[in-house]
Amino acid sequence: MNNPPLQNESEELRKFREEWRAEVKRRNGVESVTRSESTEASDWPDTASFNVFSTSSGPASSGYATSVATVPPTPSASFHVSTAPPLSQVSSLAVSIYREAVIHEQRGELEEALYLYRSAFRRDANVDILFEREEMLGAIMAQQIAPKLENTLAMQNTKAAVSPAEHGVTTSRNLNSILNNFPPDLVFEPEDEEDSVPINLLPDEMIVYILKILDASSLERFASVNRKARVVSLDVSIWRKLAKETYKPPQIPVLPDGSSSLEYLSKQYLYDYRRLYIEHPRIRLDGVYIAVCHYIRPGLSENSWVNVNHLITYHRYLRFFPNGQVISLLTNEEQPPAHVIPLLKPTLRGLKGLLFGNWHLSGNTVVLSNLIDASSRSLTHGHGHGHAVDPSIPTVRYIFTMHLTLLSRPLGRWNKMDIVSYDTVKLETGEASPVALKHERPFWFSKVRSYALS
Secondary structure (H helix, E strand, O other), rough: OOOOHHHHHHHHHOOOOOOOOHHHHHHHHHHHHHHHHHHHHHHHOOOOOOEEEOOOOHHHHHHHOEEEOOOOOOOOOOOOHHOOOOOOOEEEHHHHHHHHHHHHHHHHHHHHHHHHHHHHHHHHHHHHHHHHHHHHHHHHHHHHHHHHHHHHHHHHHHHOOOOOOOOEOOOOHHHHHHHOOOOOOOOOOOOOOOOOOOOHHHHHHHHHHHHOOOOHHHHHHOOOOOOHHHHHHOEEHHHHHHHHHHHOOOOOOOOOOOOHHHHHHHHHHOOHHHHHHOOOOOOOEEEEEEEEEEEEEEEOOOOOOOOOEEEEEEEEEEEEEEOOOEEEEEEOOOHHHHHHHHOOOOOOOOOOOOEEEEEEEEEEEEEHHHHHHHHOOOOOOOHHHOOOOOOOOOOOOEEEEEEEEOOOOOOOOOOOEEEEEEEEEEEOOOOEOOOOOOOOEEEEEOOOOOHOOO
């Protein structure tokens, strides 16, 4: 073997090794920079992290090497996402394929993920680096637009919070987003296109005046007719009148200066009186709260091997009046609700288990106080006209107090009450003793048409 060929071969081998070493150093330099950035990002405690499954040479050559790429914190104010260079069409396609592969791998669909990884790396050998870059830019963009989004939402809330003297429509943000999709010119449309609609001849002010006469249930039924009816029924003057008629003592507390706290509540709900009426607790006065209770009582049998049990049903009634008076009645199954409900009036007497007292609402807690047996001589005819009962009358030895929690199922009904405590108070000593309640059930509201008319 001759020396010159060996020298030439060694020269070519030396050049190849130098080029290979330079290429390795270049690649190692890029990887070290990426690792240093990810290591620095991992030291930041308040940044979001993404689980990204990537490999330096692609999944086809080295399998699934799992790594975690973390999003660095927001850069200085001089940097903005819009200044980042955009990806080419091929690189963008490769990144989207790589993103789908990551999703499949997180789901455990390894075959689909491997196929997509290979496809992505064929289009761009550095697709994993580009993917991490895009994820980083997306996180930075989310942080940069967050203050703008908060300002936008604050402006929307400000628009919804009109002054109480302003006439118009006041709605919550969710309802307002629906109303924005309505066409500007709304009319009442007939079911048959050939029929006329006389209500379209009335101005909106006249319709609003008529709607002020309705109760909340009738008002919402009218609003469900069509979009025009919904918009008209949202007039702030309608719900302001309804809220003022409903939320007054004892529904809401009295301020130290003797004024009502409705103005304070209105500010809490941004003067959205419809939302106030739906979400703020209130006692229903157009019906009665009824608790249907059951228990099993063992009976007697002629045969010792036969057990006889009786299912006993009894009812508790609570009727509230606007003047702060309340009627509590306990009846057995011999007196059905259809017979009892028409009798629940301030003039009712002669029933066992009948109590008269006072009530007030504090938050969602209903407080019944000064509950006195109707057979007591202290209950004169004047009590039926709204006069408060004086607990200091000697003929009364005991009074009862009850605390209940007012609930709404569903929202806005305020149709359920759970008994929290039921106590008897001895007036001579002021000692309170709890009344044993073994088989009590919650009270549920039942609307009575005659109560609403009265």
